[in-house]
Amino acid sequence: MFQNTSSADKSQGFRLKNYLSGPIAASAELSLAGSYIEPFSMSRVLELNPNIREELLNTSMHYPGADGSLVLREAVAARFNIQPSQTILTEGADGAIQSLYRAVLEPGSKVLVQVPGYEPLKATALGLGCEVIDWDCLPENNWIPSLEQLEDNLKSGLDAVVINVPHNPTGWMPSESYCEQLIQLCDQHGTLLIADEIYLGLPSDRPFTPFSTRYEKAVSIGGLSKAFGLPALRVGWLASQNKEVIDKVRLSRTYGNAFISALSEAVALTILRHADHVLGFNSEQRQQGFALMQQFVANNAKHLSWLEPEGGVTGFFKLADGINSSNFARHAVESFKLLLVPSALFDAGENHLRLGFGLASTETALERLQDVFDAQ
Ligand SMILES: Cc1ncc(COP(=O)(O)O)c(C=O)c1O
Numbered sequence: 001m002f003q004n005t006s007s008a009d010k011s012q013g014f015r016l017k018n019y020l021s022g023p024i025a026a027s028a029e030l031s032l033a034g035s036y037i038e039p040f041s042m043s044r045v046l047e048l049n050p051n052i053r054e055e056l057l058n059t060s061m062h063y064p065g066a067d068g069s070l071v072l073r074e075a076v077a078a079r080f081n082i083q084p085s086q087t088i089l090t091e092g093a094d095g096a097i098q099s100l101y102r103a104v105l106e107p108g109s110k111v112l113v114q115v116p117g118y119e120p121l122k123a124t125a126l127g128l129g130c131e132v133i134d135w136d137c138l139p140e141n142n143w144i145p146s147l148e149q150l151e152d153n154l155k156s157g158l159d160a161v162v163i164n165v166p167h168n169p170t171g172w173m174p175s176e177s178y179c180e181q182l183i184q185l186c187d188q189h190g191t192l193l194i195a196d197e198i199y200l201g202l203p204s205d206r207p208f209t210p211f212s213t214r215y216e217k218a219v220s221i222g223g224l225s226k227a228f229g230l231p232a233l234r235v236g237w238l239a240s241q242n243k244e245v246i247d248k249v250r251l252s253r254t255y256g257n258a259f260i261s262a263l264s265e266a267v268a269l270t271i272l273r274h275a276d277h278v279l280g281f282n283s284e285q286r287q288q289g290f291a292l293m294q295q296f297v298a299n300n301a302k303h304l305s306w307l308e309p310e311g312g313v314t315g316f317f318k319l320a321d322g323i324n325s326s327n328f329a330r331h332a333v334e335s336f337k338l339l340l341v342p343s344a345l346f347d348a349g350e351n352h353l354r355l356g357f358g359l360a361s362t363e364t365a366l367e368r369l370q371d372v373f374d375a376q
Contacts, residue, residue: 016119016345028339030365035168035314037202037229037282037358040271048277049270059262066258067250068237072265075272080213080220080239088249089260093198093223093236097124100219100238103252104192104245105130109159114145116316116346118168121196125162134347135161139318142307143170147181154189161186164196165208169346169354170316171309173206183215192245193218198236199312201227202286202358204279206311212239219245226312228271229282229358235260235268286313289357296366303373304353313358316343324350331372338368 019025020033046052067073068089077084090096097120105111107129113122115134125132133153137143150161163182166173174182186193195211197220212220223236240246271278290308293315297306304317319325325342332338343352359365 014119014123016341019341019345024333025339027337028333029337030361030368031339031359032355032357032362032365032369033339033341034356034359035312035354036226036231036356037313038285038360039229039231040278042267045267045270048274052267052270055266056263059266061262064259064262064265066253068260069262069265072269072272073237075269076222076237076239079222079272079275080210082212082239082241086241086243086246087237087239088246088253089265090223090236090238090253091257091260092225092231092234093196093221094120095234095257095260096221096223096236096238097121097196099249099253099256100194100221100245101125101128102255103248105160110153110157111160111162112150112153112158113162114164114167116169116343116348116352117164118196119345119347121162121164121194122347130159133158137167137170137172139307139316143167143172143316144174144178147178147185150182151185154185154191158189158191160192160194162194162196163211164198165211166199166202166309166311168199168312169314169341169343169352170307171312171314172307173208173310179209179211179214183211183218186217187215190217192242194221195219196221198222198226201275201279202283202312204276204283208311210239212241216241217245218242224268224271227282228275228278230267230271233264233267235264285360286358289313289359289362292362292366293355293357296369300370300373303376314354314356316346316348317353317355319351319353325353326350328372329353332369335375336368336372338365338372340369 073084073087076087101124109130111125112133112135135145210220211218219240225231306315306317309315329340329342341354
């Protein structure tokens with residue numbers, strides 16, 4: 001089990017975000033810290049849709065619709081085989097996490113969350129006063145969160161189970177039979193399943209039916225930031241067949257920003273109308289980065305190893321005994337100007353590094369990482 005260090009302490013904020021937007025990151029020349037595919041430029045959006053310029057010029061600057069425009073919700077809903085009224089557009093997937101947690105969790109709610117994992121999925125629940133139980137994803141179990149542990153916790157009463165698929169940082173993806181068992185267990189207890197599926201679609205040839213399509217008490221969180229490669233748009237969503245949950249989210253969003261930018265919506269519509277093409281293209285980029293990583297690991301077996309990720313664009317690399325990941329990451333950025341993410345930022349001790357392989361600069365950044373290892 002990893003050491004549990006996540007906290008609800010507001011003075012700390014989300015540590016991973018602080019790290020990635022703080023002075024350490026700003027001092028780096030190269031990075032393997034990214035968790036998204038090489039981003040799209042507007043000129044590529046124009047290639048996909050030659051009318052986008054006209055569409056943006058004609059976009060009305062009235063307040064946009066509170067749940068997001070109907071036409072974009074239709075495009076999102078089609079991906080889940082549900083109705084547009086069963087989706088809400090949010091400011092990135094983070095907007096969906098914040099809105100959903102505020103809507104369905106309260107102080108004392110019991111929530112099972114994967115560890116290691118994306119910090120806001122756990123820390124937001126802690127911040128709301130929930131009782132958060134670590135759902136251990138261990139390398140000796142191929143990062144698979146244990147169904148026995150799930151069952152035990154469901155029996156003693158859980159308000160929500162949170163799963164991230166494909167999983168950041170490990171790239172784990174569940175098999176069909178795992179998904180069926182997971183849903184069956186949650187269904188037996190009538191438990192809400194929150195599925196963060198922001199990396200879904202990478203790779204595009206790995207079919208996966210979203211949890212909200214399969215289970216009435218599931219909510220899928222997604223968006224355009226990771227697999228689609230447009231984090232700057234800040235377009236995310238949540239989708240659920242469960243009317244009660246969607247209504248609660250809609251209400252909770254009236255307390256904050258219930259809108260997303262109409263300009264972002266226009267671009268997002270183009271991307272979703274060309275989703276297969278975009279994800280296919282991005283999957284080729286992923287494959288290139290993945291092959292570079294495989295080669296790097298083969299050449300550096302004495303320094304690090306990985307369980308090859310099945311989805312997403314990050315891997316969680318085990319460092320050789322005696323290397324402390326926070327110290328190593330500090331040395332890499334201070335002496336080699338290379339940004340890495342140590343496992344402590346995922347509540348996962350000091351033996352791993354999360355390395356991203358989605359960006360076009362992966363090859364150059366790996367050459368720099370080679371320099372760090374060679375200088376040891
Ligand atoms: C699992 C997971 N969910 C959500 C997000 C946030 O996505 P967005 O940039 O769309 O808010 C991230 C970003 O790293 C993530 O890794």
